[in-house]
Amino acid sequence: MKGIKTPWMNTHRRKQEAALGFLFASPWLVGFLVFGLYPMVMSFYFSLCRYDVLRIPQFVGFANYHTLLARDPYFWTAVENTLYYAFVRTPLCITGSLWLAVLINQATRGARAYRTVFFLPSIISGVVVSVLWLWLLNPQYGLINSALQMIGITGPLWLQSPEWSKPSLVLMSLWSIGGGRMIVFLAALQTVPHHLYEVVDLDGGGAWQKFRHVTLPIISPVLFLWIVLEVIFSLQVFTESYVMTKGGPLNSTLFYNLYLYYKAFDDFDMGYASALAWLLLLFSVVVTAVQFRVGKRWVYYETDSRP
Amino acid sequence: MNKLLTRIAIGVAGAAVILLLAFDAGGRRQPDDGRIHIRYWTIIGMKEIIPYFAQSFGNVQNRVVVETTPIPWQEHEKKILTSIVSGNPPDVVNQITPVAKWASRLALVPLDDYIRRDHFDSTMFFRSLWDEMRYRGRIYGVPVYSGSYALFYNRALFREAGLDPDRPPQTWDEVFALNERFVKRDARGQMLRMGFIPTYGNIQMFMLMAWQQGATFLSDDGTQIHVADSSVARALQWVQRFYAEYDQRDVAAFLGGLGFADQHGFIAGKIAMMILDSSFPDQIRAYKPTLDYGVAMVPTFPGHPTASVSGSWWLGIPRGAKHPEEAWQFIKHAVTKESQLLEIEKTEESLFPANRFAAEDPRFMNTPAREVFVRMMEYSHSPSIVPLVHDVFWREIVGAQERVIHKLQSPDAALRQAENQIQAMLDEARDYDLYVHTHAEER
Numbered sequence: 001m002k003g004i005k006t007p008w009m010n011t012h013r014r015k016q017e018a019a020l021g022f023l024f025a026s027p028w029l030v031g032f033l034v035f036g037l038y039p040m041v042m043s044f045y046f047s048l049c050r051y052d053v054l055r056i057p058q059f060v061g062f063a064n065y066h067t068l069l070a071r072d073p074y075f076w077t078a079v080e081n082t083l084y085y086a087f088v089r090t091p092l093c094i095t096g097s098l099w100l101a102v103l104i105n106q107a108t109r110g111a112r113a114y115r116t117v118f119f120l121p122s123i124i125s126g127v128v129v130s131v132l133w134l135w136l137l138n139p140q141y142g143l144i145n146s147a148l149q150m151i152g153i154t155g156p157l158w159l160q161s162p163e164w165s166k167p168s169l170v171l172m173s174l175w176s177i178g179g180g181r182m183i184v185f186l187a188a189l190q191t192v193p194h195h196l197y198e199v200v201d202l203d204g205g206g207a208w209q210k211f212r213h214v215t216l217p218i219i220s221p222v223l224f225l226w227i228v229l230e231v232i233f234s235l236q237v238f239t240e241s242y243v244m245t246k247g248g249p250l251n252s253t254l255f256y257n258l259y260l261y262y263k264a265f266d267d268f269d270m271g272y273a274s275a276l277a278w279l280l281l282l283f284s285v286v287v288t289a290v291q292f293r294v295g296k297r298w299v300y301y302e303t304d305s306r307p
Numbered sequence: 308m309n310k311l312l313t314r315i316a317i318g319v320a321g322a323a324v325i326l327l328l329a330f331d332a333g334g335r336r337q338p339d340d341g342r343i344h345i346r347y348w349t350i351i352g353m354k355e356i357i358p359y360f361a362q363s364f365g366n367v368q369n370r371v372v373v374e375t376t377p378i379p380w381q382e383h384e385k386k387i388l389t390s391i392v393s394g395n396p397p398d399v400v401n402q403i404t405p406v407a408k409w410a411s412r413l414a415l416v417p418l419d420d421y422i423r424r425d426h427f428d429s430t431m432f433f434r435s436l437w438d439e440m441r442y443r444g445r446i447y448g449v450p451v452y453s454g455s456y457a458l459f460y461n462r463a464l465f466r467e468a469g470l471d472p473d474r475p476p477q478t479w480d481e482v483f484a485l486n487e488r489f490v491k492r493d494a495r496g497q498m499l500r501m502g503f504i505p506t507y508g509n510i511q512m513f514m515l516m517a518w519q520q521g522a523t524f525l526s527d528d529g530t531q532i533h534v535a536d537s538s539v540a541r542a543l544q545w546v547q548r549f550y551a552e553y554d555q556r557d558v559a560a561f562l563g564g565l566g567f568a569d570q571h572g573f574i575a576g577k578i579a580m581m582i583l584d585s586s587f588p589d590q591i592r593a594y595k596p597t598l599d600y601g602v603a604m605v606p607t608f609p610g611h612p613t614a615s616v617s618g619s620w621w622l623g624i625p626r627g628a629k630h631p632e633e634a635w636q637f638i639k640h641a642v643t644k645e646s647q648l649l650e651i652e653k654t655e656e657s658l659f660p661a662n663r664f665a666a667e668d669p670r671f672m673n674t675p676a677r678e679v680f681v682r683m684m685e686y687s688h689s690p691s692i693v694p695l696v697h698d699v700f701w702r703e704i705v706g707a708q709e710r711v712i713h714k715l716q717s718p719d720a721a722l723r724q725a726e727n728q729i730q731a732m733l734d735e736a737r738d739y740d741l742y743v744h745t746h747a748e749e750r
Contacts, residue, residue, distance in 0.1 A: 020313060027319060050739040052390055052410040058742045071731075140497065140564035154495075160559040162713065249559075250709055265385060266698040268412065 007126055032246045047274035057271065064275035074251065074259055076274075081166060082256040086234035094227055096177035101185035115186070118178025130243040133172045133290055134159070159245055162252040169240050169253060171187070181226055188219040217300040224299045228291050344372045345398035345630045347639060348387065351377040359653040360641040367640060371633045373399075387414075387625065396625035398634040401451070403620050408693030410442035411740065413747075416624040417445040421635045431529040431644070436661050439689040448621035449638050450661035451647075454584040455680035455687065456510060456615045462599040464489060464579040475580075475603035479516065479545055482580060482606050486552075489579040498561035501553075503580040505546045507562055507572060510616055511701075512582060513708060516542035518614035519607045524692045524700075532693065532733060533566060534704070534726040535719065536573065543711055543718035550712050569594040585680040586657035602676035604683060617687040619661060644668065694735035696729060703729050 022029065047064055048055035068075045100221070104114050121129075136143050137158040145155030148203075156164045198212045205213070216223075238257040239249055247254035264273035347361060361373045376397070378386055384404060390396040391414050402409070409415050421427065429437050429446075436450040462472035468488040476482045482503050489502035491740050505512045517524075520538035525531070533539075549556070549707035565572040573587075574595045582605060591598050607613040622638045624631050640646060647665035659680065660666045666681050693700045707721040716724070 023313075023317065024319065050735070050742070052412055052739075053388055054409075054741075055743045056412045056746060058739055058746075073728075096535070138563050141559040157556055157559055160563050161556070189552075248709065250713055250715075251706070262698070262702070267696070268388070 043274040044278060046271050047278050049271045051271040051274075052268040053270050054268070060271075064272050065279070067281065068272070068275055074254065077251050078256045078259040081252065081254055082235055082237065084166055085170065085237050085255065086231055088166075089173050089234050090227060090230045092170065093174055093177055093181070093230060094223065096174055097179075097182040097226075098185050098223070100178055101182050101189055102215075104182075104186060105189045115183070118182060120178075122176035122179025126239040127243055129172070129175060130240055133168075133175070134244055137168055137172070159253075160249060162250040165245060165249060165252045169237075169244075172240065181230075184222060184226070185219065188222040189215065192218045220299045221301055224291075224295050228288055228295075231287060231291070235280065235284055235287075296304050312511075340372075342370060342372050343630055343633050345633050346372055347373050347375045347401070347637070348378050348383070348397040350373055350380055350383050350403070356639075356656065358647045358653055359650045361637075363646065363649065364637055364640050368636070371630075371636065373637055378533075379683045391627060393625050395675060396627050398624065398628040398630045399622055399637060400625055401620060401622055402448075403618055405618070405689075405691030405694055405697050406440050406448040406621055406623065407442040407691050408697050409623065410445075410447040411694050413743075415447040416626060416627055416628065416631055417447055418449070418624070418635065419445050422446060425456075425639070426587070427639065428685065431642075431662050431664055433617070433661060433663050433684045433687065434668075435617060435684070435687040435689055439619050439691050440621060441709070442694060443567050448553060448619075449642055450619040450621050450625040452620040452658045453617045453643055453661050455617055455661050455683045456515075456582050456584050456587060457676070457679045457683050458580060458603045459573060459583045459587065460580045460601050460603065461573070461576060461578075462601050468579075472599075472601065475601060476606050477604070478609055479606050483526040483545070483549070485580070486549075487732070490553075492709075498553075498557050500577050501558075501561065501572075501579070504558060504562065504578065506558075506708070507578065508582055509584075510582060511704060511708065511744060513542040513546050514704065515605060515614050515616060516608070517546055518616075519611045519689050521611070529693075530737065532726050532730045534707075535722040539722055540718045543708065543722065547711050547718055548707060550714070555712055555714070573600075574598065581591075584712050585659045585677070588674070588676055591655040602679045604679060605686075613683075613686050615687045616682045616690050617684060618690045693729065695740065696732045699732045700729050 023223060046057060048061055049059050050064075051057035085127075102116055103132040104111050104118070124132075129245045135141075137145075139145055139155065139157045139160060142155075142158070144158075148155040158168045159162050192215055196218070197210050200214060236257050237255050238261065241255050241258050242261070245253040247258050257280075260273050260276045263269045263276060309363055349358060349361075357375045357377070365370070366375050383402070386582050387396070387400055387402070387409075406415070410417075422429070432450050433453070436453055440446050440448045440450060450514045458475060460475045465472040468485075470485070470488065476485055483489045486502035489500055490498070491500035493499055517539040520541050522533070522536055522538040522542070522724075524533055524536075524539075526533060562572075563579075565575070565577065568590070569575060571590070571594070573581045574591060576598070588602075589601065605613045605615055622640075622641060628634055642662055644662050644665045647660040647662045648668060651660065651665075651671060661679075663684070666670055666684070672678055683722060690701075691697060703725040707716075707718075707725040710716040710721045710724075711718050714743065
């Protein structure tokens with residue numbers, strides 16, 4: 001863009017245009033400054049304070065961060081639970097969606113119908129899904145344990161058991177593998193050029209080779225984007241444990257954001273909660289940066305100059 | 308061309324500003340009818356009802372009009388919080404979270420001057436409810452409603468088990484011994500019916516037991532937590548004993564199969580004895596009117612008086628309210644014996660009056676169950692034990708019990724861990740409290 005400098009545009013005029021541009025953008029700008037940037041800056045300031053909203057803040061430096069990292073047992077429980085959830089769930093739901101997308105992509109008839117059917121679960125709101133799964137996972141009367149009973153297995157206590165509660169929530173999150181993610185994968189699959197598959201055919205490769213050496217590289221940018229997004233979403237998991245388990249049993253589903261919520265809105269401990277929020281942001285940034293680093297090795301962009 | 312663009316841009320920006328201002332002004336309109344309009348925020352649960360006393364206030368005077376806004380249960384605390392901070396709170400709020408949780412954060416107007424001036428008689432309230440209104444020697448709220456707990460037992464199941472349905476258990480040892488008479492399992496060993504489960508219900512049963520054993524939880528000066536006390540440990544040992552007898556996983560699976568309404572353990576006849584509150588007879592009437600049940604005093608330990616827990620629904624005046632005087636007049640009207648009795652007769656919700664004269668009036672005390680509930684109020688304790696860290700306290704108490712149930716810790720160890728955690732939080736909170744008090748005066 002630097003090269004395009006129209007000679008008739010004098011500085012005065014350009015300034016005027018810039019002012020006009022800002023004026024047009026002002027509704028958004030004001031909104032962002034007042035409702036976006038200002039709260040963020042303030043929350044950082046409050047994270048350095050004791051503050052319960054109703055009374056004046058007391059500046060304590062990095063004491064909140066120190067307490068969190070060094071003395072708060074629940075912080076580490078929450079971190080552990082959340083990491084488990086994020087890193088078990090993400091691979092499962094990405095492969096799940098991809099698997100469904102590949103299946104639908106191969107369907108010769110009724111692809112649209114399948115797409116609709118698989119998409120349906122994801123349009124139901126999170127709270128409703130949670131309540132529904134409470135019953136599916138019910139140890140005594142639930143559909144899942146009844147089915148297991150039929151093949152002679154006594155099902156676990158699911159949400160009532162500290163060992164099974166997190167796997168239960170992961171299982172439940174697979175409910176929406178047919179949602180938006182699958183639709184995007186499906187669209188990506190349809191962009192794979194056909195002649196590349198023909199090349200594999202000529203070389204005598206089978207279905208697996210096609211998938212591994214043609215499909216995956218071509219759709220890798222889309223996969224990458226979703227892996228990054230899903231990790232961030234999973235780190236913020238909240239509704240399921242808030243509605244279904246309240247963090248229990250034995251804090252096994254006390255996720256990061258649930259703990260933050262308790263601190264902020266039950267205890268009115270806003271300074272501490274702000275510190276929690278900033279640590280989560282920091283962690284998300286680091287994880288995403290690492291992913292971009294690693295991503296360079298396996299994500300293929302068609303504009304790449306590499307062979 | 309350029310001028311036109313400028314005008315459009317200014318127009319867009321202007322419209323945004325006007326919209327912002329309009330939204331702000333929308334909330335504050337005062338009708339110009341020569342009367343004072345006070346705003347009252349009440350909590351609603353399932354039904355959207357305007358309290359009768361808000362309407363009847365118009366019958367006793369015509370200077371003040373009450374505008375009631377029902378706020379959903381889950382959002383109430385947050386809405387009050389933000390309204391106070393923004394400097395535009397309602398004149399009266401109705402709350403159930405502890406008065407002291409708000410008073411300690413300077414969110415409420417102290418009422419002592421009004422009480423003294425009007426010779427407001429506080430002895431009309433159940434004592435534990437009134438005590439809950441006090442924080443550091445000052446009164447910050449007025450109790451309106453409460454709930455009272457008692458032992459519910461299924462008379463039909465008692466008969467089936469060969470027991471006298473007119474002799475409910477009076478001690479916890481009796482309750483424990485009775486359990487075996489009611490337990491029913493299916494062929495695979497899954498529980499189908501139980502006598503009494505200390506972890507089922509919406510109160511912490513072992514806390515009642517701890518109060519019965521004389522637990523205080525907090526030193527008189529409010530600085531030291533006494534959770535790892537022998538009185539509390541003895542209560543928790545009862546729970547431990549129960550789970551030594553009945554496998555935790557069996558009980559959890561059984562409890563998981565219970566739900567609300569006709570799925571409720573007591574209503575479905577799957578649990579023979581439970582500690583339930585004074586609104587529960589209405590549930591029974593709604594979902595299983597044929598259920599043959601009795602209501603008795605909460606069991607206790609031999610030689611110890613019984614104990615119960617009753618949180619108060621209270622009315623208070625938020626800091627920054629525009630019409631505190633009128634708000635006070637309205638509050639006084641809301642808690643008279645007549646207001647309370649009429650409210651209970653007019654509404655479908657089952658309320659328990661905070662005014663003891665209303666509770667003892669035959670218009671309210673018209674069933675044997677209600678007599679028991681009124682009597683239980685004399686033994687009631689406030690759930691507001693450590694105001695500065697109220698929610699931490701209860702989370703830790705529940706956590707300690709959970710660790711004992713899962714056999715991870717002994718009662719003593721679990722309580723010691725809880726005590727340390729609560730004490731650390733309390734120390735922090737007191738430190739902040741001190742800071743606020745010294746610096747608020749400087750201003």
